[in-house]
Amino acid sequence: MNFPNRKKPQQKIINKANLGMVLEDMINQSNEYYLNAHLAVIHKKPTPVQIVKVDYPMRSKAVITEAYYKTPSTTDYNGIYKGKYIDFEAKENHNKTSFPLHNIHPHQIDHLRAIIKHGGIGFLIVSWNVYNELYIVPMSVVLKYWDNKEVGRKSIPYQEFTNNCYKIKEGFAPRLDYLKTVDIAFKDLLEK
Numbered sequence: 001m002n003f004p005n006r007k008k009p010q011q012k013i014i015n016k017a018n019l020g021m022v023l024e025d026m027i028n029q030s031n032e033y034y035l036n037a038h039l040a041v042i043h044k045k046p047t048p049v050q051i052v053k054v055d056y057p058m059r060s061k062a063v064i065t066e067a068y069y070k071t072p073s074t075t076d077y078n079g080i081y082k083g084k085y086i087d088f089e090a091k092e093n094h095n096k097t098s099f100p101l102h103n104i105h106p107h108q109i110d111h112l113r114a115i116i117k118h119g120g121i122g123f124l125i126v127s128w129n130v131y132n133e134l135y136i137v138p139m140s141v142v143l144k145y146w147d148n149k150e151v152g153r154k155s156i157p158y159q160e161f162t163n164n165c166y167k168i169k170e171g172f173a174p175r176l177d178y179l180k181t182v183d184i185a186f187k188d189l190l191e192k
Helices: 021-036 106-117 139-146 158-164 178-185
Strands: 040-044 049-055 063-069 077-081 084-093 098-100 121-128 133-138 155-157 166-168
Touching: 021 040, 021 077, 021 084, 021 121, 021 178, 084 098, 084 106, 098 158, 106 121, 106 139, 121 139, 121 158, 121 178, 133 139, 133 158, 133 178, 139 155, 139 158, 155 158, 166 178
Parallel strands: 084 121
Antiparallel strands: 040 077, 049 063, 077 084, 098 155, 121 133, 133 166
């Protein structure tokens, strides 16, 4: 199809490196609200980086030109809520029917298993962008599919989210009140 000026419409280029930034921004805003309201102390974990080369065009303007990840990062967020350690990974999903397990790394699963084993609260927050829905996914749901992925599915179906996960409501303050959903999903653990 040509437009009157004979130019073809340009295709939108999607930068996949920043796909999760919308969800991260919402969580970061919520964490700041929780901190200021003295409800919880939860922070984004920095990714461990080894700096290899730095250019100094001016003494006060150093520029990192080469760096590598030191070790794989565990999960995105951790902190304290109601006296319990909390640790979770945030993921955005653009599929309509399932959440692919390859979106989670084996070292993240191992880390969250260890958190649960030691009495902490570990889960995923998954944003279904197609449906504009966000869920807290308990590790029991993730592990049900992860531990059987060699013989079964390699994804978690959308129906599993609607049936066995916990929908998070968006709001104004906080933007994403995921701790209200944590209260419901992990009620027994929080009351110990």
